[in-house]
Amino acid sequence: MAQGILRAEGLKLSFGKVQALNGITVGLDREEILAVIGPNGAGKTCLLNCLSGFYTPEEGQVFFQGKKVSHLSPHRRARVGMGRTFQGIQLFLHMSVLDNILVGRHIHMRTNFLQSCLYWPWAAREEVEHMKVAEEIIDFLEMEPIRDAILGDLGYGLRKRVDLGRALALDPKILLMDEPMAGMNVEEKEDMARFILDTHEYRKIPILMVEHDMEVVMDIASRVVVLEWGHLIAEGEPGVIQKDPRVISAYLGEE
């Protein structure tokens, strides 16, 4: 596990008297889809926010590719290759799908404001390149029919897909996903599950996702971590986790 691409050690985080994370240690391997599950308030999203830099843990460290990143702000972490998608979607509602995806390219843009305004040859060349990346993502996520649609006109399921596209536009080395299936219908979930698997298999991106939907988790995750009240209570393959009595009682309560 030590050579995992992302590693958090002894994360502690509290809000007042609520201990959201109580010394959590997890690692993401180079070739896996790791699911973090747990009942409401277990600390899943807190963990994700600590990993991506939105929260600063009181104790503990985050390592990415062997280097400490705990001190980096979220946008710095994006630059080193940590992409993430959000539970509540953080996109530009009045912009087109294509533009939203291009936004994800910002960290790779080299020309400055003036050069872009004057549209110098290298600015033009650069734009073509970013456009190509964006179009490849549109092709990859099968978004051709909605390429020019305004995001605000799209349903929730499609917005989530665009959010994934925006994250992929960063060319991330890993992907942190916060409840990618929340609020979706069965068909949208199936599509999203396929895109997550494709992202993992074809783009070779390790994925850490927080997810409520047990069925999806059991289908696509290679490993599962279970949180309850800020504690890590179980870790292992989906089939094993499903039968773990601690997990069952955490989810269903005890009789």
Added chain:
Amino acid sequence: MGKEGKDRTADHWEWPPIEADTLPKLLKFRAEQFADRVFIRYKHLGVWQRITWREVYENVRAFGLGLMKLGLKRGETVAIAGENRKELFWAEWAALSAGGKVVCLYPDMTPAEVKYLLENSDGVYFVAEDQEQVDKVLEVKSQLPQLRRVIYWDSRGMWHYRDPLLMEFKEVQEEGRRFGREQPQLFDESIAQGLGSDISGLSYTSGTTGLPKGVVMTHNTSLDGAFRIQMHCPLKPFTQYLSYISPAWGTEQLFGITLGVFVPLTLNFPEEPETVLPNIRELGVEALSFGPRQWEGLASIVQAYMLDAGWFRRFFYKVGMKIGYQIAAQRTEGKRIHPLWNLLYPLADLLVMKAIRDNLGFKKTYLAASGGTAMSPEVFRFFHAIGVKLRNAYGISEVGMLTQHKGDKFDLETLGSWYRSHPAFGPPLEWKLGEKGELLVRGGSGFQGYYKNPKASEEKLVEGWFQTGDAVHMREDGEMIFLDRVSDLRSLSSGHFFPPQFIEIRLRFSPYIKDVIVIGDETKPFVSALINIDAEIVGRWAEKNGLTYSTFPDLSQMPQVGELIRKEVEKVNRFLEEKSRVKKLVNLPKELDPDEAELTRTRKLRRDFIENRYAALIQAIYGDREEFATEVPVKYRDGRTGVVKTQTPIIHI
């Protein structure tokens, strides 16, 4: 025009020359003729890409040689399944060049259907677009011992597939190129060996009645079809043609695959089936052929958009269309109109119709054809009103294209006038009317029979006449009117005959109605209808009227929706004589679905199946009940089954 007819101009008519007797020979000839001209356009990563004749031919050659290297022998079958893509067309031309025959499958067929078609057609190679198609054939491969390879061109999602049957399209082409370097003459020799009478493919009937039958197509029948169209309503060389309807359908085999090479056309492939509308607009398509359902869909889209438009635009639309409809009536019904309308038309065209045409992408369209089943006159009128000169065409797989609107005649009631057939392919086309007004046809390249089914072939061919099964009326001026399928004309218990399809087609034009099946037979005193509402448009209507709903069963059973649909049916009832009118109707609590075998893949209704499935409901309609508890079994896409339970009100008119 009486009871029979024949093309009598055959002897004193200057027939165009025959350039080649098979499609591959023609392809090779055209590739030499137009080497550097663009043949195919397709969209990749948001940009339209062009491919020249030389490149197309090289790709066809590579794939053809690849198939030969793999072991395809002359006369063997290559099955192809996918959306309209360049690779699909290459695969078909390649298989034909190698002496094989081709059967195209609808991309939404189930594994069981794929298995049946592969078995029935003796398919030895399966060329598939993507994972979706590959998965289907892998599911049934153990029952298909004759299957040698499954070749796919879009590897997405199959990076971990290790089945020894699988091979990538590009790999086959690479094999072919290597093989071509070893034996440079082989491909040309193979093309040269082809004969006009060779079987080029099997076109499967859509199976409205029983299992699909494979209609044998030869190079002669294909080229005969191409000549019929070019001698009737010619397409200009390098016309921008949109390839959208499935190649599994005979119409696209004729237009895209055959006329594409014959005329030749510039073939354009939409990016995805869902992007066809923006794609038509970007391309400025000049010729296209849709089924009536697709035309109806386009008309509904315009109407739905106009429902959402502001009062200002709606006002202009209303006024402009009023003028357009007058002109359309003049053109399609021969109605005399006040000359004032003709004066107003250019203005209306400029302000309204041109914009609609532009938005739909029909600005440059000079040939718009509708073929397949009969077309609703309202839709037909609508397109003429917006200035798209839509033409009806009529043909059947077994005997090819038969009639089409010609020149400036667009009588909406008719399917046009008769094609002539080139004498190189057989005697002139002849027709006569059989019992119950059934159309009988002979001549041209003629009916080649159903594949491995001589019994069914004989039943269709009586004393050399092919029984079309369509009841038609032939007018004095030689234009044909379609009434109904002979087997579908039905009588009520009173002995009164009524045209169920006619009613259905007119009802379907309502933007709120997606599908409808009309009930009525010898045991029933009146006509009734089962209606499948259009969830999207009715949903929008409900939203606008402040009605909340959750699911389709919920929406469809709302009393307000019932009232809405009742009014739509009343509108159509006005066109019908008293005894044929719809007296009661029911909004179905679930959508009709080809996955549940309620519709065929071409979205034709499977009448018997539906009437069987809803037998209890139908019984309730003819009783004196006001409401009926329906339990509809539904099959979900992932294979699970469930039951939808609702209280379905029976609506009286």
